[in-house]
Amino acid sequence: MSELPPLDVRLPADGVxxxxxxxxxxxxxxxELSGDRNRVHTDAAYMAGTRFGGRLVHGAFLLALVSTASTRLIExxxxxxxxxGHDRVxxxxxxxxxxxxxVHYRPAQVDAASGKVTSEVEVHNQHGDLVTVGTxxxxxxxxxxxxRTSP
Structure with missing residues (x-):
């Protein structure tokens, strides 16, 4: 297994x-795609009578948008x-x-030797409420x- 060259890319300081x-x-x-048909996501009548008052977006859907942001940063x-990987979601x-x-995706930690870049992730709704965090x-x-090498 060969050694990796040090990371040599320009990261946008403000992220994406x-x-x-x-x-x-x-x-x-x-x-349908995920198989997660939990009624909290799919049953409007049921969710109308809960403390939430309406259907919830899948957390994994929000993580998919994090992947979109990471792809934009890589590009x-x-x-x-x-x-x-994701941590502390x-x-x-x-x-x-x-x-x-x-989704705000901002590089926070760079390990140039390994090539790993960890970004802070914040997801806000249209009201400015922080709904999801993680790295x-x-x-x-x-x-x-x-x-090629392994982690």
């Missing part, structure tokens, strides 16, 4: 942001990277259908298959 209004079609398609660097407030969420790490690698 992704904004999306989550529609009913998004939630239903995600329920801005021109580098080659793969997801290494917390859903602090509910996200509802038709909410507009903004996400991507691993920048050489594109040459002869230089």
């Amino acid at each position: 942001s992704v904004r999306r209004t989550v529609t009913e079609a998004d939630v239903l398609a995600f329920a 801005e660097t021109g580098g080659f990277a793969v997801a290494y 917390r859903y602090l407030a509910p996200t509802f259908l038709d909410d507009t969420v903004t 996400h790490t991507v691993w920048f690698l050489p594109e040459n298959p002869d230089e």
